[in-house]
Amino acid sequence: MNERLPEDLRTLVKAYADELVAMRRDIHAHPELGWAEIRTTRIVRERLEAAGLQPRILPGGTGLTCDIGPDGEVTGRILALRADLDALPIPDEKNVPYRSTVPGVAHACGHDVHTVVVLGAGLVLADLAREGRLNRTVRLIFQPAEEIMPGGALDVIRAGELKGVERILALHCDPKVEAGRVALRTGPITAACDRVLIRLAGPGGHTARPHLTADLVYALSKLVTELPAALSRRVDPRAGLSLVWGRIGAGSAANAIPQVGEIEGTLRCLDLAAWHQAPELVEELVQTVARIYGVQAEVQYDRGVPPVVNDADSTALFRAAATAAFGPQAVIGTEQSLGGEDFAWYLESVPGALARLGVRGPGEVGVRDLHQGTFDVDESAIPVGVSLLAAAALLAFD
Incomplete structure (x- = not known):
């Protein structure tokens, strides 16, 4: 001792x-x-x-x-x-x-x-x-x-x-x-950790005619894959920003395009400056994807903890x-x-x-x-x- x-x-x-x-x-x-x-x-x-x-x-x-x-x-x-x-x-x-x-x-x-x-x-x-x-x-x-x-x-x-x-x-x-x-x-x-919840809404419709409505599930799937990818190209890789989904939900019938859907996950970041910029960037990218597919998007970004x-x-x-x-x-x-x-x-x-x-x-x-x-x-x-x-x-x- x-x-x-x-x-x-x-x-x-x-x-x-x-x-x-x-x-x-x-x-x-x-x-x-x-x-x-x-x-x-x-x-x-x-x-x-x-x-x-x-x-x-x-x-x-x-x-x-x-x-x-x-x-x-x-x-x-x-x-x-x-x-x-x-x-x-x-x-x-x-x-x-x-x-x-x-x-x-x-x-x-x-x-x-x-x-x-x-x-x-x-x-x-x-x-x-x-x-x-x-x-x-x-x-x-x-x-x-x-x-x-x-x-x-x-x-x-x-x-x-x-x-x-x-x-x-x-x-x-x-x-x-x-x-x-x-x-x-x-x-x-440790890293910063925030919660991200995205809700999409559209008119819904028959899966036989997606061109006459807004294909909400397809738009949701695009956000699941494209949002993390886009963030990796808009943020310095050294910031270690990572968005991973933990929940996805939409619809209840195989032949009906739903009117609402949600995805939820956590965004983690090693860098304090990038963490402060993340909410605005997520909002921008979500709205860009939503406009392409004709759906309405609401982003709920809950600050968690800094590093x-x-x-x-x-x-x-x-x-x-x-x-x-x-x-x-x-x-x-x-x-x-x-x-x-x-x-x-x-x-x-x-x-x-x-x-x-x-x-x-x-x-x-x-x-x-x-x-x-x-x-x-x-x-x-x-x-x-x-x-x-x-x-x-x-x-x-x-």
Whole structure:
């Protein structure tokens, strides 16, 4: 253990390891969707209160924050540690004792791990604070609705919970990285992610006479293929802009051209400037295609999240913490992902960084990707995450 960290940090973390694994399994078995994380919020609140802390429930009724400081006071420079509570509307396909008991809902992105890791770091730091060994305030943030764009981070910010915060850190499970390792990147580490819904309308008619009406399904199919293609020629390829459809619907009879149809998908972008230009460009291209085929088009473009851009100093803090706690071999680099993360909203107000926590088991064949019903983690990653965040809190602002 690095001399700047308490010699007993590993022992303090180990004391909570079994409890945190059990809590993670309980949360995993009882997942809750965004802004409905009532049970999860209660479990975290009760555990923090049992540790003598005073958590604050967010105004919406789900999610909470909690300050840990010297002598129980909020003093000095505040470091925030953020977790997300919500699950996904995906069936749990694993055959494990802690499989989801809620039909069609699962923790398929690791938020159950994020929750217990930040909780565990808070419990360790509270122990140190009681012994007079914490010289700064740490704010725990357990936010709702990360999976619902534009994300529950905005609720936390509106509630004033970034007031006084000078730096914010978060972890995200990464099934491509082995448990025991932490993947870091300075600069953009995720992408912007927006939702695009396009509705077409026309007079409808008989499929025998498409020339006398507007062939709405054909126009819809042209948008499905031509809009992503046109964007790839109108935007700098280095921006990494990608439009992928997830839903298409129109009509109910084989011999009738429908009057309405919809396509829906996500637009992701690695570059902040291109992200700001995307809504206007999508509108222009959609209307161009619609005019060619004589249909009316309505574009609903919902801003999701900007890219997470890791601050250099915060990334260096993560690196120092991981090296101090586990040695330099525990730190690896990582690429920018096209995934979206509402942690980006915090970074528009304060500097910070998102690190990737390895959760892949030793010798595991294949990768159980995020947002799949088979996703699971090597639970040895939990004390690793706790140690990393606790170490970062102790080394912050030195």
